[in-house]
Structure formats: C-alpha cells, structure tokens
Amino acid sequence: MRGGRDEQLERLASTSFDLLVIGAGAIGSATAWCASLAGARVAIVDRGDVAGATSSASSKLMHGGLRYLAMGDIGLVREAHHERRIHARTVAPHLVRPLEFVVPVGPESPTALWQVRAGVFLYGALARFADGRNGRISLAAARRRVPPLLTGGLRGTVLYHDHQTHDARLALSALAGAADAGATVVPHAEAVALRMQGGAVSGAEVRDRLGGAAVSVAARAVVNASGPWVDAVRRLEDPAAGTSVLLSKGAHAVLTGGAGWTAAVTTPLPGGRVSFAIPWEGMLLLGTTDEPYDGDPAAVAASDADVAQILAEAGRSLAADVLDPALVRSRFAGVRVLPAAGSSTIRARRETVVNRGRGGMVSVAGGKLTTWRLIGARAARLALAPLGGGSVPRRPVPLPGAGRLAAVERSLAEASPDLPVDVRAHLARHYGTRAAEVVAAAGGDPALLGRIHPDGPDIWAQAVYGRDREWAATVDDILRGRTTVALRGLDDERVRAEVERVLRR
Ligand SMILES: Cc1cc2nc3c(=O)[nH]c(=O)nc-3n(C[C@H](O)[C@H](O)[C@H](O)COP(=O)(O)OP(=O)(O)OC[C@H]3O[C@@H](n4cnc5c(N)ncnc54)[C@H](O)[C@@H]3O)c2cc1C
Numbered sequence: 435m436r437g438g439r440d441e442q443l444e445r446l447a448s449t450s451f452d453l454l455v456i457g458a459g460a461i462g463s464a465t466a467w468c469a470s471l472a473g474a475r476v477a478i479v480d481r482g483d484v485a486g487a488t489s490s491a492s493s494k495l496m497h498g499g500l501r502y503l504a505m506g507d508i509g510l511v512r513e514a515h516h517e518r519r520i521h522a523r524t525v526a527p528h529l530v531r532p533l534e535f536v537v538p539v540g541p542e543s544p545t546a547l548w549q550v551r552a553g554v555f556l557y558g559a560l561a562r563f564a565d566g567r568n569g570r571i572s573l574a575a576a577r578r579r580v581p582p583l584l585t586g587g588l589r590g591t592v593l594y595h596d597h598q599t600h601d602a603r604l605a606l607s608a609l610a611g612a613a614d615a616g617a618t619v620v621p622h623a624e625a626v627a628l629r630m631q632g633g634a635v636s637g638a639e640v641r642d643r644l645g646g647a648a649v650s651v652a653a654r655a656v657v658n659a660s661g662p663w664v665d666a667v668r669r670l671e672d673p674a675a676g677t678s679v680l681l682s683k684g685a686h687a688v689l690t691g692g693a694g695w696t697a698a699v700t701t702p703l704p705g706g707r708v709s710f711a712i713p714w715e716g717m718l719l720l721g722t723t724d725e726p727y728d729g730d731p732a733a734v735a736a737s738d739a740d741v742a743q744i745l746a747e748a749g750r751s752l753a754a755d756v757l758d759p760a761l762v763r764s765r766f767a768g769v770r771v772l773p774a775a776g777s778s779t780i781r782a783r784r785e786t787v788v789n790r791g792r793g794g795m796v797s798v799a800g801g802k803l804t805t806w807r808l809i810g811a812r813a814a815r816l817a818l819a820p821l822g823g824g825s826v827p828r829r830p831v832p833l834p835g836a837g838r839l840a841a842v843e844r845s846l847a848e849a850s851p852d853l854p855v856d857v858r859a860h861l862a863r864h865y866g867t868r869a870a871e872v873v874a875a876a877g878g879d880p881a882l883l884g885r886i887h888p889d890g891p892d893i894w895a896q897a898v899y900g901r902d903r904e905w906a907a908t909v910d911d912i913l914r915g916r917t918t919v920a921l922r923g924l925d926d927e928r929v930r931a932e933v934e935r936v937l938r939r
Contacts, residue, residue, distance in 0.1 A: 453656070487768065518804055558595070899916075
C-alpha cells in the first residue's frame, strides 16, 4: 500500500483536508480523482473494499443505453455514447473495448423486428455511426458471432455496437490517479457520524472496521458518494432528511463458456427488461434481474432463485447445453439506485440524484458506470466551488495505466517473454501500462510470477501489487477485487490460505 494502512490512517487523522469523499465506488473514486487533479487535498474512505459494492456488480458495459432511447432520453444516450468512445480512445483504452451485440427477435419478443431495427439505427445515429453499421443481419451471420444462438422460429436478428469494461478496475485506476496526486485512500473505514461546525459539515467521524480505531477527519467539504447508502449518510447530516432514492436488486451469474463468441446477446424481455449474455474474461456473464429491494445493501446476494431466473431468461435465446447449472462458476448481486419520485434534488437527471444538504454536504447517487467520470467531475465541482481554488479538468484525462492494448502486450512480451501469452494478455487488459509494475512487484521471484490457480490467468504478483499499491487488506479484497480468482470460482481453501500468507508478509 502507498505508505501502509497505519500511515494512511495517521494521515487521515492528522491532515486538514479540502475534501472528504464518503464511498469509494465508481462515483466516489471519480470525484476524488477529479478533485485531486484540481489540486485539492482529498481523502476518500469506504466502509468496505474499494468498489466492493455496486461498482463491482454491474453488467460491465459502457453503453449508450438502448433503454434510455425507448424512454426518449436522447440527451442521455448521446452523452453516454460520447463517454464510452472517449474512454476507449483516451481515458482507458486498455479497460474499455468495443463489443457487438446481437438482438434475436422471435414471435414472443415484446418488441417487433421493425422497432428494434429502427431503434438500433437511431442508436447508431446518436453515436454518429462511429462504431460500424447497426441493423439487421442474417441468422447465419448471427450464429457465426454467437454459435449457441437459437435461430429456429426467429423473425430476425439485429446487430448494434457498445463497449465492455471491468467496473472495479476503472474505480481502482481513478483511486490510483487520486493517490498519485496526493489523495489519502482508506478502505474498510466507515463514516459513522459527521463533524459539524456552526451548522456546517466539517468532516466525519470514521471507524476503522479492521483495527477498530476511531478517527476524526477534518475537511472543508464533504461528498457523500455512498451509493445505495446515500440516504443513510444524508441522515447523519439531517436526521429528518427524506428518501431520495429507491433501490432495486440486480443479480448476475458467471459461467464457463463464451469461447468462440465474438458478440454478446441482448434478449428483449417483457416489461422493458433485457437479458444479457456477454463473453467476459474468457467466461460467460449472464444477467440481470431487476427486483425492488429494501434490505440492507451490504447483505444483497444472488439467490438460487435469481440464478434459475437468469438461466431461464438466457434460455430464450441460447441452447440449453451452454446454460447447464453445473457450468455456473460464481454469482453476484448489486443494488441499483433510482431517483425517488418527488425527491428534493437540485439536479436530477433521469438517473442521477445530486443534492446539497442543510450542512452543505453534497450527496450524489445513481447514474451509470458509463458516465461515472462526468458524474464525479460534477460532484467535485459542486463541492469545491464554495472553497475557490483550482478547477476540475473538463478535457478527458487518461487514467493511470491508459494505453493501447497491442502496444502494452508487445512491450510485456519483450520485457517478460517467459510469461505465458494468456497471462500477459490478462495483465495488459487489467493494468494497461502499469502491468510492468505488477511484474516488478514479483521482485524477480519466479514463484510470484506463477498462477494463483492453475485454471486462471491471475498471478501471485497481482496479490503483492494489490497489497502494496492498491489498498487490498483482506483475502476477499485480493480474490474478488484485485484478481478474477473468485469470479472464476477458483477461490478454494488452499488459495485462500496462501493469500492470507501474502497479506501477512
Ligand atoms: C445489476 C446492475 C448492473 C449494472 N450494469 C451497468 C452497466 O452495465 N453499465 C453501466 O453503465 N452501469 C451499470 N450499472 C450501474 C452502475 O453499476 C452504478 O451506477 C455505479 O456502480 C454506482 O457507483 P457508486 O459509486 O454510486 O455506488 P457504489 O459502487 O455502491 O459505491 C458506494 C460505496 O459507498 C460505500 N459506503 C456506504 N456507506 C458508507 C459509509 N458510511 N462510510 C464509508 N463508505 C460508505 C460503500 O461501501 C460503497 O463501496 C449497473 C448497476 C447494477 C446494480
């Protein structure tokens, strides 16, 4: 870690910050990054792991959002298209990659073929046709892209373009950028109360959830980016604060599969939902459900019933043999945040809630991963405005590690020819130009350049790098948040015990 956890906690207690961000999901991380780039002294805390909640439980798409098109929110679609393109070009080319989507339209599809064709045409137009042609393709062309696609009885198949990413790594990269600019980053540290001075919020009382220490953090401004917890944190400022958001649970399943797919599948479902089947990390990601949720956001989990529903919905478009429950490697769930009707917001776009509380705290929640950077920049501007000082950049700034995949893979191959090709590709995709730092974290120890599990591409040096450079403090931080080991279902007892040893070293 950058200076060690004790040192970070000490800095949290002893520094007078310009901005404290509560919540290190995608939005909080972007806020901290943007404010740090503006020259502010920033601290960011999270009650759990960084990006450990919604921001590691998404469908991992950077998309314009066909759904918003159906709702008529053209501005939002255009903005999201723009964001995904500048991410792929400038902000994080290694983390954001183009992906084709096939929409099969059958007799039971809730949307007619002509509607889907018209929709994807308009979708492409709003992206200025920059991704390739959207429109009808033959069933044979669809099956070439997705071999197990069921084509019997289909009225037609339609193709459109979006991007896919790795949600948690986007947030981690922003935190790395914030830390490079001097920010203090402390996960597993919960804001349990706010400091008040003359009626104004002036920091927070924070509890270290690993060591138990209480830390009082002084800050001139506070942003509440606590996602599904946004109203709980608003009530720390004003116990009478009402409800600004509604929650909905979405679950995913990760299966062995996806080999030979060059496109994802978007199956329209009744009620305006879709089922995604996405080739991701050499596996198949299926989801998602959408159920109202009023439980504890920390307790959200994908149930057996969720997985059964996900497999059944994917089965409308895919052959049964690729959806065998025995192929499920892992599952996860997250909580969507939607603006509550009538919530008192000073800026409520269709999906984002931003408000300033009685004590001046800026609360921001909802929106999409796709527009995380914009939402974070807006929150940082709003919070820093009363303080004067530096300005948040409006141009797209590359995240640490930003680089073209081919170039990163080439330089890794030259520097580390002994690493297997799949490991090099994995490191390049996750760390970009910083992959070389991960390899260096092995310190020349060949054991640390070995695989964490023989069936996956993650190596031990990632665990060391996660511990020393990316704030990982628990076994789950490493297996879920810094590697793909848990998502692959490879986090067995041997692996867990060995990770424990790495953390204690
Ligand atoms: C099922 C699902 C699929 C999705 N798919 C997509 C997609 O494909 N593309 C897309 O663009 N968007 C998608 N989204 C939306 C996207 O994931 C979210 O908009 C985004 O992750 C929200 O980030 P956040 O930082 O606001 O919230 P979170 O990631 O939940 O972060 C909030 C953080 O605050 C912390 N916190 C809470 N209380 C405290 C406290 N008191 N003290 C300290 N820390 C605290 C939490 O631990 C948490 O880490 C999806 C969402 C869901 C649920």
